[in-house]
Amino acid sequence: MATSPGSWGEGMTHVTLGPVAVLAGTPVDTRMGTAFLGARGLTALPFPISANPWEQTAFQYAPAEDRHRRVGQVLEQALRRGCGRALVYCNSLSGAVDFPALAEETGLRIVTPLEVYRELAPQYRTLGVIAANAQGLSGIEQVLLEANPRLNLLGACALQAVLDVEAGVPPEELVERRCLAELAGWFDGCGAEALVLGCTHFPYFKEALAARTTLPLVDPADEMLRLVLPLAPHIFASAGPRCLVGPCPEGRMCCGKQTEVREKYAKLKEEAV
Numbered sequence: 641m642a643t644s645p646g647s648w649g650e651g652m653t654h655v656t657l658g659p660v661a662v663l664a665g666t667p668v669d670t671r672m673g674t675a676f677l678g679a680r681g682l683t684a685l686p687f688p689i690s691a692n693p694w695e696q697t698a699f700q701y702a703p704a705e706d707r708h709r710r711v712g713q714v715l716e717q718a719l720r721r722g723c724g725r726a727l728v729y730c731n732s733l734s735g736a737v738d739f740p741a742l743a744e745e746t747g748l749r750i751v752t753p754l755e756v757y758r759e760l761a762p763q764y765r766t767l768g769v770i771a772a773n774a775q776g777l778s779g780i781e782q783v784l785l786e787a788n789p790r791l792n793l794l795g796a797c798a799l800q801a802v803l804d805v806e807a808g809v810p811p812e813e814l815v816e817r818r819c820l821a822e823l824a825g826w827f828d829g830c831g832a833e834a835l836v837l838g839c840t841h842f843p844y845f846k847e848a849l850a851a852r853t854t855l856p857l858v859d860p861a862d863e864m865l866r867l868v869l870p871l872a873p874h875i876f877a878s879a880g881p882r883c884l885v886g887p888c889p890e891g892r893m894c895c896g897k898q899t900e901v902r903e904k905y906a907k908l909k910e911e912a913v
Contacts, residue, residue: 659683661718661748663711664730665696665772668806669840673729676861685721687714689733693772693802700736700775711737715746727864728752729840732772735779753840754783756860761787764834768794768827768855770820771838772802780838794830796823798839805841811848820845821852828855836860 662673662684670688677684689711690696699707711733718726726748728734734752743750761767761784769784771777777795784791804814815821827835834856837843843859850857 658722658724659685661685661687661715661721661723661726663687663689663714663718663726663728663733664840665690665699665733666692666806669730672840672844673727676729677727677865680865684727685718685723687718689714689730693799693806696732697773697775697799700732700773704738707737708742712742712745715742715748719746719748724748726750729861729864731780731838731840731860732776735776735782751864753838753860753864754779756863757783757836758787759863760784760836760858760860761791764788764791766792766794766831766833768796768824768830768832768835769838770796770798770801770823770835770842772841773797773799776839780836792831794827794832796827798823801845802839802841805844811845814845815848815852820849824849824853824855828853834858 660677660682662670662677664670664673664686665688667686667688670686674684674686690699699710702710715726728739728750731753734754739750739752742748757780767784769777769780771780774797777797781793781795784793798818798820801814801818801820804818809817824835832855835853836858837846837860840861843861846857846859
């Protein structure tokens with residue numbers, strides 16, 4: 641079975657595989673993470689760290705031992721509920737906590753967005769990143785530049801966009817209200833080859849922003865799924881949207897790209913074997 645740099649705790653066999661524990665900063669992005677996995681046929685349980693974005697930002701600046709203890713307690717809860725794997729569906733949380741150490745302590749196999757960035761960095765010369773806050777942007781920047789010291793990195797923070805997502809502001813209105821198309825234009829004008837959505841809230845408005853810019857938008861979520869798959873490919877053999885094995889159930893909301901979706905997931909699963 642293929643191994644992945646994101647699967648910390650790979651050699652630990654005392655934890656049985658069960659649901660995927662989804663850790664994120666707030667209940668909203670935790671639900672987004674569980675929905676993301678659920679739509680792809682995976683059973684996931686939500687474990688938010690904080691009650692809202694403001695509390696999560698404060699958590700990131702708490703003493704390191706407090707952050708470690710708090711997330712360790714959440715992972716212990718996940719273990720008691722039968723989880724053997726964890727997906728950290730939060731960029732800023734990934735950079736604020738030592739997840740490799742927690743994987744060693746708990747035996748859980750853990751994947752974070754940071755692993756995606758390590759693989760992403762060598763593919764670009766100039767890259768833009770939108771993060772929720774400066775702490776999250778700093779963590780992403782550190783990983784990207786460690787993987788590619790010559791990378792020209794451009795960054796911006798958009799906590800107000802996170803708050804809009806939490807409030808359920810329609811994506812098109814959010815993009816207009818927060819001038820995200822203009823921000824993407826600035827990145828484009830500075831020579832960015834792509835724009836990373838460096839917060840797991842941001843796929844919420846990805847399509848609305850894509851309609852307003854020609855700059856490629858990078859969502860780490862699908863790549864995290866690729867890192868989760870090798871942990872147990874026999875269990876995930878049937879994972880994926882329902883349209884992989886039958887007609888699309890979305891009706892008028894169907895993306896119309898069933899062939900492309902099937903090819904994408906076939907490739908993901910092939911790489912996991």
